[in-house]
Amino acid sequence: MSFGVAIDVSVSKSGKDIAIASKEGIISIFRTPEEIASGQCLFEYPKQVEKFYYQLPAKILLFANDEQNILVLSPKGNIDLRDKRSGDLTGKINIPGERITALEFDRKRRYLLVGTEKGKIQLMDPDRYTVVKRFNVPGKEIISLAANDKTLLCGDQENNIHVIDMATGKITRVLKGHRSWAYSLDISMDGKYAVSGAPRNRERTLFGEALLWDLSNGQIIYRSQQQYLQVLRTKFTADDTRIVIGHLYGLAVHSTDGKLIKSIEPFEGHDIFFDFIPGSNAFAASTADYGFDTRSIKIIHAETLSVGQTIASTAAPIWNMRMSPDGSRFIFNQDQALKSFNLSTDEINDLSPIAWANSSLGFSPDDKFIFFQKRAPDDQRKTNWMVMDLASGEIVASRPVNSNLVTPQCIGPDLQYAGYKFYDEDQKKAIFQVVDDKMNPVQKIAVNGLGYSGYEFTPVPRTILESSENQMLRLISLEDTSHYATFRGFKKLGFDGNSMIVYETATRSVKWVSCTTFKTEREIGVDDLDPVKAVVSPGKDQILFWGGLTVQIYDIQKKEHVKTIKLQARYAEGTLEDFLWSPNGKTFVICSRNGVIEFLDSSTGSSKAMLFAKHLQSNDYILMTNDLDWTGTSNGIAYMVGVREDGEFIAPKELAGHQTKQLLKAMLLD
Numbered sequence: 001m002s003f004g005v006a007i008d009v010s011v012s013k014s015g016k017d018i019a020i021a022s023k024e025g026i027i028s029i030f031r032t033p034e035e036i037a038s039g040q041c042l043f044e045y046p047k048q049v050e051k052f053y054y055q056l057p058a059k060i061l062l063f064a065n066d067e068q069n070i071l072v073l074s075p076k077g078n079i080d081l082r083d084k085r086s087g088d089l090t091g092k093i094n095i096p097g098e099r100i101t102a103l104e105f106d107r108k109r110r111y112l113l114v115g116t117e118k119g120k121i122q123l124m125d126p127d128r129y130t131v132v133k134r135f136n137v138p139g140k141e142i143i144s145l146a147a148n149d150k151t152l153l154c155g156d157q158e159n160n161i162h163v164i165d166m167a168t169g170k171i172t173r174v175l176k177g178h179r180s181w182a183y184s185l186d187i188s189m190d191g192k193y194a195v196s197g198a199p200r201n202r203e204r205t206l207f208g209e210a211l212l213w214d215l216s217n218g219q220i221i222y223r224s225q226q227q228y229l230q231v232l233r234t235k236f237t238a239d240d241t242r243i244v245i246g247h248l249y250g251l252a253v254h255s256t257d258g259k260l261i262k263s264i265e266p267f268e269g270h271d272i273f274f275d276f277i278p279g280s281n282a283f284a285a286s287t288a289d290y291g292f293d294t295r296s297i298k299i300i301h302a303e304t305l306s307v308g309q310t311i312a313s314t315a316a317p318i319w320n321m322r323m324s325p326d327g328s329r330f331i332f333n334q335d336q337a338l339k340s341f342n343l344s345t346d347e348i349n350d351l352s353p354i355a356w357a358n359s360s361l362g363f364s365p366d367d368k369f370i371f372f373q374k375r376a377p378d379d380q381r382k383t384n385w386m387v388m389d390l391a392s393g394e395i396v397a398s399r400p401v402n403s404n405l406v407t408p409q410c411i412g413p414d415l416q417y418a419g420y421k422f423y424d425e426d427q428k429k430a431i432f433q434v435v436d437d438k439m440n441p442v443q444k445i446a447v448n449g450l451g452y453s454g455y456e457f458t459p460v461p462r463t464i465l466e467s468s469e470n471q472m473l474r475l476i477s478l479e480d481t482s483h484y485a486t487f488r489g490f491k492k493l494g495f496d497g498n499s500m501i502v503y504e505t506a507t508r509s510v511k512w513v514s515c516t517t518f519k520t521e522r523e524i525g526v527d528d529l530d531p532v533k534a535v536v537s538p539g540k541d542q543i544l545f546w547g548g549l550t551v552q553i554y555d556i557q558k559k560e561h562v563k564t565i566k567l568q569a570r571y572a573e574g575t576l577e578d579f580l581w582s583p584n585g586k587t588f589v590i591c592s593r594n595g596v597i598e599f600l601d602s603s604t605g606s607s608k609a610m611l612f613a614k615h616l617q618s619n620d621y622i623l624m625t626n627d628l629d630w631t632g633t634s635n636g637i638a639y640m641v642g643v644r645e646d647g648e649f650i651a652p653k654e655l656a657g658h659q660t661k662q663l664l665k666a667m668l669l670d
Contacts (some may be wrong), residue, residue, distance in 0.1 A: 100116055102143055123166075153185050177223070186234060199230050431444050432466070464477075496536045509526060549568075582669070586603075
């Protein structure tokens with residue numbers, strides 16, 4: 001059960017359950033002692049998430065005190081009570097005539113704090129959901145809330161924080177100083193300090209920030225400035241001795257005078273948010289990012305700053321697959337990691353030297369090298385560009401990168417050239433820059449401006465392929481950029497030797513185009529199929545076209561359609577990312593965003609087995625035939641296959657027991 005892109009986390013009162021809300025509209029429940037998923041339900045985005053793409057709300061869900069239900073902020077302005085396992089709606093909290101925009105517990109979980117778009121605040125009994133106290137901040141939409149025994153804090157849409165005396169209901173002070181909305185608030189139990197956090201604004205013209213306040217005079221003790229870039233959570237520890245800030249590069253722990261005690265970076269390059277386990281200095285932290293999947297929850301102890309437990313999600317998406325150049329290993333890119341399955345030993349190894357940014361991960365056109373961007377160990381804001389030989393696993397090139405905005409996108413087959421795209425402020429246009437092996441500029445190519453353009457080297461070292469969203473391809477020579485060929489209404493299907501295989505949608509034909517002369521060398525008409533990838537057989541006598549769950553095979557010399565095969569996938573549901581034809585010709589392999597690799601019979605299309613690399617950060621896996629009746633879902637493998645008498649889900653105790661010795665080798669090579 002995968003998290004998707006997580007946007008909020010909440011811990012139950014006992015600390016035994018953690019709820020994760022994802023940007024895909026799914027809430028997943030995890031039991032911390034067993035580290036397994038125990039429930040899942042759908043939810044709708046509240047308006048804060050829909051309205052601001054670059055900002056995330058302070059809270060959209062809370063675990064109810066009864067630990068059986070979760071409280072979810074709905075776009076209709078209610079708080080929905082949902083059963084944590086079934087997702088069934090068990091009740092609603094609403095304020096007549098008002099849309100609820102914020103929810104939170106006070107420090108001791110004695111009250112449920114609820115705020116509205118018109119400035120009304122209600123303190124509710126967290127067990128009966130009846131109103132205990134009412135407050136009002138006229139004309140201010142409430143963004144965030146926090147409270148101790150005596151004082152209530154609320155953040156509004158004008159970047160201000162109101163300090164309210166809970167005995168009198170009067171606003172005693174207004175804290176001014178934030179430059180964007182303070183989505184995260186907390187107050188110390190003694191009422192001396194407050195901490196607040198704001199992410200970047202919508203236009204991303206302002207950096208996120210964390211502020212520590214002296215509530216006796218309303219002055220700012222500490223402002224994080226730009227070192228954290230993005231701030232999603234700010235909270236006091238249970239004993240008020242430390243302040244924890246979740247930001248772009250990890251977690252920062254400060255003392256109450258604002259001094260940094262220590263930075264902890266248990267995650268790689270993602271915005272961090274967290275929730276404390278009630279009455280404890282331990283907290284559950286997870287990641288939020290705009291486009292990447294959340295991969296794990298970590299239980300961290302604030303006193304020691306050590307990671308006590310890691311609850312990993314199901315496997316991250318599988319983006320592409322390869323056979324190693326020597327044929328001994330099956331290689332796949334699992335988001336931020338390159339995994340290698342040894343076909344002789346049945347072991348998965350992580351080839352990733354530390355972690356890299358997956359936006360720059362790619363293969364050379366001959367599949368002999370992989371290149372990536374890795375964060376510098378001495379400064380997480382700096383990066384290196386690196387190249388790995390897939391046959392040996394050795395790093396064969398390493399270059400410093402000037403900034404995150406200048407990341408190599410592609411590498412030539414001879415490793416002499418790399419290329420990246422950037423926006424030239426002087427020329428006011430996008431440029432594709434080619435550099436040599438010392439990162440010195442070699443050639444500039446003006447981006448065509450017709451939608452998003454991607455670039456890659458062809459098997460011919462000094463030839464670049466430009467691909468646009470609108471099915472336009474350009475082959476460009478680095479020797480002379482005036483020498484190029486444009487193909488409109490085409491999409492690339494792959495390479496065959498020094499030729500590029502393309503599909504022309506208007507004529508429904510596949511063509512081999514020389515990457516040296518830029519001329520068409522061969523052409524085959526294709527039946528009713530919109531191919532995504534072309535694979536040439538080892539004997540060079542057949543070509544296979546893949547599109548979704550359909551495979552068509554053609555005789556290259558006769559230009560005849562040989563066979564159409566419908567793939568009968570059982571596990572690889574959802575968006576399919578890549579296709580592979582095994583070296584022995586007996587097996588088709590597909591992978592999907594739910595983290596599943598499925599193996600199918602190349603004669604019948606029927607499913608033979610499934611490889612599920614369970615976690616991104618560990619090298620355990622499941623390789624199984626269809627003997628065990630598991631199911632694939634758009635969110636990953638549903639591994640809650642057993643049910644106890646009390647109705648609780650359990651995972652198989654010995655997942656390794658479902659692995660079949662050298663099954664993968666038999667399917668791919670023997």
